[in-house]
Structure formats: structure tokens, C-alpha cells
Amino acid sequence: MTAPEHDKALVGAYVLGVLSPEENTAAEAHLDSCPECRRELDELRMLHDELGEVPPEAFLDGPPDGGDLLLQRTLREVRGISSRQRVWGGSLAAAGLVAVVALSVGAGVFVGNQTASGPGNGVAAPTASPLPPGTKHASNVDATTGAHLAATVIPANNGWVKLQVQAGDIAPGQRCKLFVTSKAGKQEQFGGWLVGANATPGKSITLDGTALMSINDVASVSVVNDQGQVLVNTPV
Amino acid sequence: MGIAERWSRRGGRSAGDEALIRSLYEEHGRSLLAYATRLTGDRAAAEDVVQETLVRAWKHADDMVNNKGSVRGWLLTVARNIITDRARARAVRPTEVAETPTTPPIQRDHAQGVVDSMAVLSALNTLSAEHRDVLVEIYYRGKSVTEAASTLGLPPGTVKSRSHYALKALRTAMAEQPAEVTR
Ligand SMILES: [Zn+2]
Numbered sequence: 001m002t003a004p005e006h007d008k009a010l011v012g013a014y015v016l017g018v019l020s021p022e023e024n025t026a027a028e029a030h031l032d033s034c035p036e037c038r039r040e041l042d043e044l045r046m047l048h049d050e051l052g053e054v055p056p057e058a059f060l061d062g063p064p065d066g067g068d069l070l071l072q073r074t075l076r077e078v079r080g081i082s083s084r085q086r087v088w089g090g091s092l093a094a095a096g097l098v099a100v101v102a103l104s105v106g107a108g109v110f111v112g113n114q115t116a117s118g119p120g121n122g123v124a125a126p127t128a129s130p131l132p133p134g135t136k137h138a139s140n141v142d143a144t145t146g147a148h149l150a151a152t153v154i155p156a157n158n159g160w161v162k163l164q165v166q167a168g169d170i171a172p173g174q175r176c177k178l179f180v181t182s183k184a185g186k187q188e189q190f191g192g193w194l195v196g197a198n199a200t201p202g203k204s205i206t207l208d209g210t211a212l213m214s215i216n217d218v219a220s221v222s223v224v225n226d227q228g229q230v231l232v233n234t235p236v
Numbered sequence: 237m238g239i240a241e242r243w244s245r246r247g248g249r250s251a252g253d254e255a256l257i258r259s260l261y262e263e264h265g266r267s268l269l270a271y272a273t274r275l276t277g278d279r280a281a282a283e284d285v286v287q288e289t290l291v292r293a294w295k296h297a298d299d300m301v302n303n304k305g306s307v308r309g310w311l312l313t314v315a316r317n318i319i320t321d322r323a324r325a326r327a328v329r330p331t332e333v334a335e336t337p338t339t340p341p342i343q344r345d346h347a348q349g350v351v352d353s354m355a356v357l358s359a360l361n362t363l364s365a366e367h368r369d370v371l372v373e374i375y376y377r378g379k380s381v382t383e384a385a386s387t388l389g390l391p392p393g394t395v396k397s398r399s400h401y402a403l404k405a406l407r408t409a410m411a412e413q414p415a416e417v418t419r
Contacts, residue, residue, distance in 0.1 A: 012400025018374055018381045019396070044403050047410070054357045056376040057271035058312055063262045064269040064286075071261045074287045078253055078294055160255070189252070192301060210255045 140234035147232035151221040309354025359409040367402035
């Protein structure tokens with residue numbers, strides 16, 4: 001057998017250990033004779049080691065098995081702390097965060113400087129499960145600021161709504177808050193993020209949140225900066 | 237709505253607090269508990285760790301949300317730090333000194349420094365779904381090419397080549413990660 005062909009695309013698979021024994025032998029024979037592939041191998045091997053820093057549990061989704069006793073316990077602790085500390089220090093009070101978080105797929109939300117990455121790879125794929133009946137979609141582009149906002153409002157239990165928001169074209173460096181406004185004019189914040197200093201036009205971020213508002217009461221969703229300026233608002 | 241609303245009036249921000257904790261629990265609870273259970277080897281201890289992690293997330297929600305990495309990475313790192321601290325405390329402290337539950341022994345809440353240690357996870361989150369899925373199946377779920385091919389609905393040859401390009405994309409993503417959090 002002559003030296004196997006040069007196929008750099010197999011180096012990654014070799015590093016990951018997914019080649020068949022025959023392919024493995026062939027790849028090793030080739031690596032012996034090809035400095036270019038060896039260089040590739042060294043780089044990818046380092047990366048492979050870094051993959052090991054992420055625990056495999058990072059790719060599990062959903063609540064724990066076995067009911068929500070743990071959740072109830074945690075809520076009790078937080079209520080206890082809340083009632084002891086009437087005055088709030090720290091960032092949470094300032095932010096007045098209602099809820100944030102949670103991409104439906106993969107390993108959580110990527111916020112903050114996310115706008116620095118490309119539209120095709122910055123945000124994970126949307127959730128695969130079908131949206132429940134009653135879900136509303138809305139979007140708008142603000143004529144003045146140029147910011148765009150797309151919101152999906154999903155009915156949830158006990159008078160809550162889930163909100164999935166995509167926003168973009170917001171001037172860099174701004175602290176943004178997401179608000180949902182009821183028909184009666186009541187506002188609830190349901191998330192926030194910081195637009196990266198190097199944010200590129202055309203890139204957007206995706207955030208999920210929840211708010212204590214019945215879906216029938218939802219009038220609009222908006223992005224507001226920390227000066228109180230409405231950057232974009234979309235009626236729902 | 238009743239209970240939460242009453243909370244809201246009485247406690248100021250409590251309805252929002254509950255929403256935050258609930259949504260973290262529903263999204264990340266399984267991941268956190270599985271991770272803590274593996275590290276502690278003890279389900280009850282792991283539940284305590286998850287509880288403390290969620291409480292810290294609630295106290296430091298702003299940091300968590302505004303850090304450049306993923307919320308999942310932030311939570312897992314906090315859980316790991318709590319486990320490390322507890323192990324250290326057990327090793328160092330004389331047994332007769334009990335911790336009073338109301339005064340946390342360690343004020344350092346690891347709100348900072350959490351960001352970078354999960355850089356790989358953040359980078360993975362920036363990959364396309366195709367690239368991330370193949371790495372998750374093969375590396376983190378330990379699937380063979382054949383198994384991954386059938387899970388992902390791809391020919392085995394594509395799984396192999398895609399795993400290579402996924403690694404390359406990850407390398408690019410790691411290189412592009414900002415070194416510092418923008419305030
Ligand atoms: Zn070669």
C-alpha cells in the first residue's frame with residue numbers, strides 16, 4: 001500500500017477518535033509523512049483538550065427529574081432573604097430584572113458581546129417544539145433609531161407569558177432592557193443585555209424571558225436603554 | 237396570578253425573582269443537578285449545591301446576564317466553585333466550628349472570574365447547530381460515528397468530515413472571543 005492520500009478533513013476526526021481502525025492506521029501513516037497535517041493535528045489536539053473542560057452535563061436540558069421540591073425549597077430561601085433584606089444592595093436591585101435567560105437549544109444563552117458574532121452562528125437554532133395555540137408574533141423597525149425587534153409571545157400557565165425576542169441594529173455600548181407593556185399601561189421588565197462595543201449592524205441577539213402578564217393583556221414589547229429611551233417598540 | 241401578584245406588592249420585586257429562579261430551574265436544573273451529583277457523589281449534597289447556585293444567580297443576575305459567556309456556563313462554574321469551597325472548608329475547619337446558616341462564611345461569591353473558565357462552552361454556543369450537534373454527539377455523548385450518523389440523520393462520512401470542520405470552527409470561535417467582558 002502506498003502512502004494514503006492527503007485529506008486534512010480527516011485530521012479532526014482522527015483527533016476526536018472516531019475513525020475506524022483501518023482509517024486510523026492510514027491516517028497515522030499519512031501523518032508520519034506530511035508536516036502540514038501534523039501541524040493541523042497539533043492545533044486540533046490542543047483544542048480537543050479544551051473540549052474536556054466542559055462537563056458533558058452542560059448539554060442536558062430541562063428541569064431535574066423528580067418533581068420540583070428543590071425548586072420550592074429554593075424559592076422559600078429566596079423569599080426568606082427578601083423579607084429579611086428590605087433594602088437591596090447590588091446590581092440586582094438596580095437592574096430590576098424580572099427574568100432572563102434560556103435558549104431552548106444547547107447550552108444556554110449567549111449574551112453580551114454576542115452581537116460581535118455573525119448572524120448565522122451567533123444564535124442557536126430556534127426551538128424545535130411547536131408553539132402552543134394563542135402564540136402571537138410581532139415585529140417592528142424603529143424609524144428613528146433603526147433598531148429592529150421581533151417578539152414571540154407565548155401563553156404560559158397561571159397568567160404568565162413567555163417571550164422570545166430577537167433584537168438588532170442597536171447602537172453599540174448600550175445597556176438594553178426588555179419590557180412588555182399591558183393594555184392598562186403596566187410595564188414589566190423581562191430581560192436585558194449589554195450591546196457589545198464592537199457590535200456590527202445587521203447582527204441580532206435572541207433572548208427569552210417570562211413576565212407575569214396574561215397574554216390577552218399584552219399590548220406591546222419594547223427595548224429601552226438605560227437612559228429610558230425607547231429604542232424600538234412593537235405592538236403585539 | 238394571585239400568589240405571585242401578592243408577592244409582588246408585598247416584597248417589591250418578588251414576583252420577578254420567582255420568575256427568574258423558575259426559568260433557570262426549568263432550563264438548567266437537570267444539567268446543574270447532574271453535574272453536582274457527579275462531583276459530590278451524593279444527590280442530597282448536590283441538591284444543596286443547586287439551591288445555593290440558584291440563589292447566587294438571583295443575587296448576581298446582572299452579572300450572569302451581562303457576562304459574555306453563556307448562562308449555563310456561569311451556573312455550572314458557580315456550582316463547581318461552591319463544591320470546591322465546601323470541600324476546602326471541610327478539610328480546613330475544625331469540626332466543632334459550625335457554620336451559622338444565616339451568615340454565609342464566604343462572601344466571595346465568585347461572580348467574577350466565572351466568565352472565562354467556560355470559554356469553550358461559550359464558543360460552542362456560537363457554532364452553527366450542525367457543527368455543535370456533531371461535537372456534542374461524538375465528544376460529549378460519546379457516540380460512535382454510526383450512532384451519531386443515525387441520531388443526526390447523516391451519512392457516516394459526513395459525520396467524520398463535519399466533526400473536523402466543527403473543530404476548525406470552534407478554533408476560530410475561540411480565537412475571536414473577546415478577552416474581557418465589556419463592562
Ligand atoms: Zn497531509
